[in-house]
Amino acid sequence: MNRESPAYGNITSTPKIAWKDYPFVQTLKNSFSVPIGFNTDVNAAALGEVNLGAAKELDSCFYITVGTGIGAGAIVQGKLLQGLSNPEMGHILVRRHPDDKYKRKCPYHHDCLEGLAAGPAIEERWGDKGVNLVERAEVWELEGYYLAQALMQYILILSPKRIILGGGVMNQKQVFATIY
Numbered sequence: 274m275n276r277e278s279p280a281y282g283n284i285t286s287t288p289k290i291a292w293k294d295y296p297f298v299q300t301l302k303n304s305f306s307v308p309i310g311f312n313t314d315v316n317a318a319a320l321g322e323v324n325l326g327a328a329k330e331l332d333s334c335f336y337i338t339v340g341t342g343i344g345a346g347a348i349v350q351g352k353l354l355q356g357l358s359n360p361e362m363g364h365i366l367v368r369r370h371p372d373d374k375y376k377r378k379c380p381y382h383h384d385c386l387e388g389l390a391a392g393p394a395i396e397e398r399w400g401d402k403g404v405n406l407v408e409r410a411e412v413w414e415l416e417g418y419y420l421a422q423a424l425m426q427y428i429l430i431l432s433p434k435r436i437i438l439g440g441g442v443m444n445q446k447q448v449f450a451t452i453y
Contacts (some may be wrong), residue, residue, distance in 0.1 A: 282311045289301075314338075318439065319346030320353060328435040332380050335433035337362070339420065340440035343387040347431050354431070363387040367422045372417055390419040390440050403445055416442070419450025422450065 275281060293435025298311045298443040312320075328334030328348070330370055337345040337367060343363030347354040349407040354360060363450045375398040379388025388394060406412045443449065 310352070313344065313346065315344040315346035316353055316359070317346070319348050322435075322437050324349045327414075327437045331434045333431070333433045334435045334437060335427055335431055336437045336439065337423075337427070339391060339438065340441035341392050341441040343391045343440075344429070347427075347433065349431060349433075362427070363391070365423060365426060367419050369417050373415060386419060386423045390416055390423075390442075393442075395442065403442055407445065407447065410447075413445065413448045415453045416448050417453065420448070421452045425445075 276387065283298065284292045284295045284297050286291055298309050301309045315336060315338055318338065319334060322328045322336050323331060323334050326355065331348075332351040333347075333349050335345060335347045337343065345360070345362035347360075347362075364379065364382055364387055366384055367389060367391070369384050373386050373389070375389070377383060377385075377388035378391065378394040378397060379385050383386055392403060395406070395412065395416065399406055403412065420438075425431070427436070432447070438449075
């Protein structure tokens, strides 16, 4: 998020039509007399974890949400990881499980993490929402297979002191035992 950009603080392209080109930060500044920041949901979550949550007092952490999509935010040496744009860490490529015949959910990448492991991919692959598939071990073993690959890549690249997993899919506690 480049504060120098003329588009900073605006929601630009989004599938949520009512929010397209919305001047979010300026609208808030017009209504409140407090400092206003603007970033992605996962970056805000990572900042929250390092300031008030599970990574409090650490100078690095990695927060990943696995739900309707997959996104991540990282704090490295006390600073939010940002570059030219927001890192799209949910779209890293993973090795497809040899028994997984599911096409993919992501329209942009053939074998990205989000396209194979986010909630909509689980539902489309197995024909039901994850919350209704609790007893089907094969669902969570496949989920763990993809998440383990991603977490290994994030660890090797970012070397975070703590990883925090959140999102609706991660509410399925049985998935944690399959990430190895």
